[in-house]
């Protein structure tokens with residue numbers, strides 16, 4: 001039998017954060033790599049996600065700070081009324097997107113990755129079909145293939161998107177206008193971040209949440225304090241257990257609200273705009289997965305912890321998937337970490353992803369972050385493995401730096417095993433929570449115990465002492481036997 005001649009060692013389909021990391025890492029290890037992208041280089045994170053949303057949050061956060069007359073007065077500062085230009089804030093986000101997209105493309109080119117513009121699909125084992133933008137179609141052969149096609153916003157049935165008055169985060173990041181009154185459907189991290197931006201820029205917000213509490217995916221203790229600051233103290237009306245069953249774009253936008261459980265009609269709202277932030281769906285349906293016998297789970301591609309694609313529960317040779325399309329902790333740094341893991345396995349270094357140590361953050365003002373197990377998951381584990389779960393709370397109120405900043409409403413909750421002291425999870429709400437969580441994420445990655453962590457010296461006065469206090473409190477609760 002003649003030997004197969006491969007066009008590439010590796011073809012990556014999708015140049016989002018997951019695909020980018022995989023392609024770069026593989027090229028740096030000497031593989032001949034091609035990456036196929038049907039849209040803009042950088043995918044969701046760079047063009048419609050992390051990057052523009054954080055730029056908007058940075059600018060609007062400053063507006064919020066300067067407009068907070070009472071907070072400034074408490075420092076003895078009296079500033080002139082704050083003015084801002086919406087277009088310039090939008091430009092800041094757009095310019096940042098363009099810079100990061102161009103840097104990312106150059107990085108791949110410098111690493112020697114071949115960038116192919118077009119739509120990729122599978123054409124059987126180790127074969128990738130490419131429909132180029134000019135319509136030319138070809139099939140390429142690769143030793144290994146990584147699927148990194150990401151996700152799109154989920155729009156529930158009954159909701160019509162026109163992109164102008166009813167839109168998803170894809171359009172919201174452009175900040176094309178500032179509605180006087182905007183309804184945000186969904187109170188996950190995307191809904192909360194945009195509520196932060198819009199309220200800082202003077203919009204009135206109604207949050208519509210179908211589940212029976214607002215911020216349903218966050219730790220309950222944290223939610224109490226976060227909700228007080230991020231929702232109740234702002235120009236936000238939050239409604240839980242309510243379904244936006246129909247939304248019709250226009251001027252005004254009409255929203256039909258019904259009871260989420262009984263489905264009874266409640267009322268009709270008329271608002272200026274609606275942002276639909278109800279989660280994301282995987283982009284996998286046009287990949288021709290049946291050509292490699294892969295069955296998805298609601299569109300998500302099943303993978304093992306080495307990032308091998310699974311067929312009937314068994315790993316398939318030479319086929320890998322990373323990022324949002326796998327449905328695991330749908331975040332940019334997860335996608336990138338999965339990309340690295342896939343490539344390490346391709347080059348023969350057996351490596352598994354450790355989801356427990358991957359942190360998540362919501363960049364509201366102040367921020368919310370978490371890593372590891374939720375309290376419910378930790379309780380479950382304690383029953384399974386028969387140990388007592390330790391829970392301690394460390395408050396920003398007792399932290400000198402937070403007090404100096406006049407931002408002392410914050411809480412860290414630490415979950416740990418009382419027998420070994422191993423840290424299982426942490427949840428933080430408060431100033432710079434997104435930075436603070438990294439220390440705990442690193443400890444979880446090393447499966448460290450508060451026995452050693454509580455001895456580590458933290459800089460004074462810094463917010464990191466909130467974490468130090470939690471470790472020290474936990475130490476006192478360890479089983480003495």
Ligand SMILES: Cc1cc2nc3c(=O)[nH]c(=O)nc-3n(C[C@H](O)[C@H](O)[C@H](O)COP(=O)(O)OP(=O)(O)OC[C@H]3O[C@@H](n4cnc5c(N)ncnc54)[C@H](O)[C@@H]3O)c2cc1C
Pocket residue numbers: 013014015016017018019020036037038039040041042043044045046048049050051053054118119120121148149150151169190283286287322323324325330331332333334335363
């Ligand atoms: C508003 C918002 C804010 C966010 N903020 C954060 C944050 O602060 N931090 C964080 O970690 N995460 C954040 N995320 C999530 C993050 O953007 C995603 O987790 C991340 O982009 C996933 O990367 P990916 O590589 O899996 O997919 P994507 O970034 O979606 O990239 C997939 C790429 O594949 C391409 N593609 C799809 N199908 C094909 C095909 N058949 N052929 C060729 N190309 C194809 C797409 O065009 C796309 O460019 C945010 C998301 C949103 C929407």
